[in-house]
Amino acid sequence: MAKIGDFASAVAPIGPDTLGAEVFDRFQSEADTLVIAVVDAEGRPVGQIERNAFTLKMAAEFGRALYARRPASTFMDASPHMLDADADAEVLFQSMDAANMGALLNGFVVTSDGRYVGVGAGVHVLQAGSAIHKRRAETMSDLARELARAEQKALASSRAKSEFLAVMSHEIRTPLNGVLGVAALMERELTQQAMKPYVRTILDSGQSLLRLLTDALDMSRAEAGLMPFETAPVHLERVGSDLLALWSPRAQEKGLTLTVTYDIA
Numbered sequence: 001m002a003k004i005g006d007f008a009s010a011v012a013p014i015g016p017d018t019l020g021a022e023v024f025d026r027f028q029s030e031a032d033t034l035v036i037a038v039v040d041a042e043g044r045p046v047g048q049i050e051r052n053a054f055t056l057k058m059a060a061e062f063g064r065a066l067y068a069r070r071p072a073s074t075f076m077d078a079s080p081h082m083l084d085a086d087a088d089a090e091v092l093f094q095s096m097d098a099a100n101m102g103a104l105l106n107g108f109v110v111t112s113d114g115r116y117v118g119v120g121a122g123v124h125v126l127q128a129g130s131a132i133h134k135r136r137a138e139t140m141s142d143l144a145r146e147l148a149r150a151e152q153k154a155l156a157s158s159r160a161k162s163e164f165l166a167v168m169s170h171e172i173r174t175p176l177n178g179v180l181g182v183a184a185l186m187e188r189e190l191t192q193q194a195m196k197p198y199v200r201t202i203l204d205s206g207q208s209l210l211r212l213l214t215d216a217l218d219m220s221r222a223e224a225g226l227m228p229f230e231t232a233p234v235h236l237e238r239v240g241s242d243l244l245a246l247w248s249p250r251a252q253e254k255g256l257t258l259t260v261t262y263d264i265a
Contacts, residue, residue: 005085008110008118013037016046020067020075024058027051034121035107038076043115047076050107050121081108085117162220169213180206204245211242236262 011033014023018038027033038047049072057063057075067075110117183202190196221227240260251258 002089003085004083004087004089004110004120005112005117007089008085008120009033010118011036013039013043013045013116014049014072015039015041016071016073016076018072020054020058020070020072021064023049023054023072024064024068027055035109035119037080037109037116037119038072039116045080045082045109045111045116047073047078048080048107048109048119049076053077053106082111083108083120085110085112158220162217165217165220169217172213173210176206176209180210201245201249204241205249208242208246236264 009032011030014026014036016038023036026036034051036049036051037045038049040046054067054075057067107119107121109119180203183199183206187196187199187203190199218227222229240262243260244258248258
């Protein structure tokens, strides 16, 4: 987390009694100094002096005569923006209207436990904004990589499931086709009429199982995005017959009667 203190400049502060001439000389000799903090004897900020504003005062007519011998306490900004060094740098951009942001760009004082640490100005706000943007970009990049890995993992899982279903379908279809072939032969050749309904149940159940295998493969392909969907009528009577053929024998074993009803309206 980027902190405000990371962007503060440790510019030497001055006392309230420092004369304007000394402040002017500081700005003249320190080209990179944009703000000077004014602190009391305990190092607690009591004001700030911004380079441009003070330079304009000194450059005005009679400016040097007015301010050169005056103490800083008479011309400093006695209500500076003060920010905690350990605060997240994002507070620089939160809940700030145009007026407050403008004042912040002119300068602010950074403190720790109420004591002076450094100062900041527009350039430091820009640096903080750049750091925050970089951090967010890195976070989004990390999330994108995680999403890509999760997507690859999901695709691999889907492919593995599809391959498993394909293998299982083949392993089940082969013996099932053999059973259905024998059952079909029995139905044609069987002379005991009482046994034919049971053979028909074998055939119907086998066909239902084959359709279920096909549906499972279709669902797997659909989940993998390999199968287009299309709208088609559903034959409820056929679905009901398949359910009865598949589950009636199990119900009879339990002494239950399975019925399927549907509304065609």
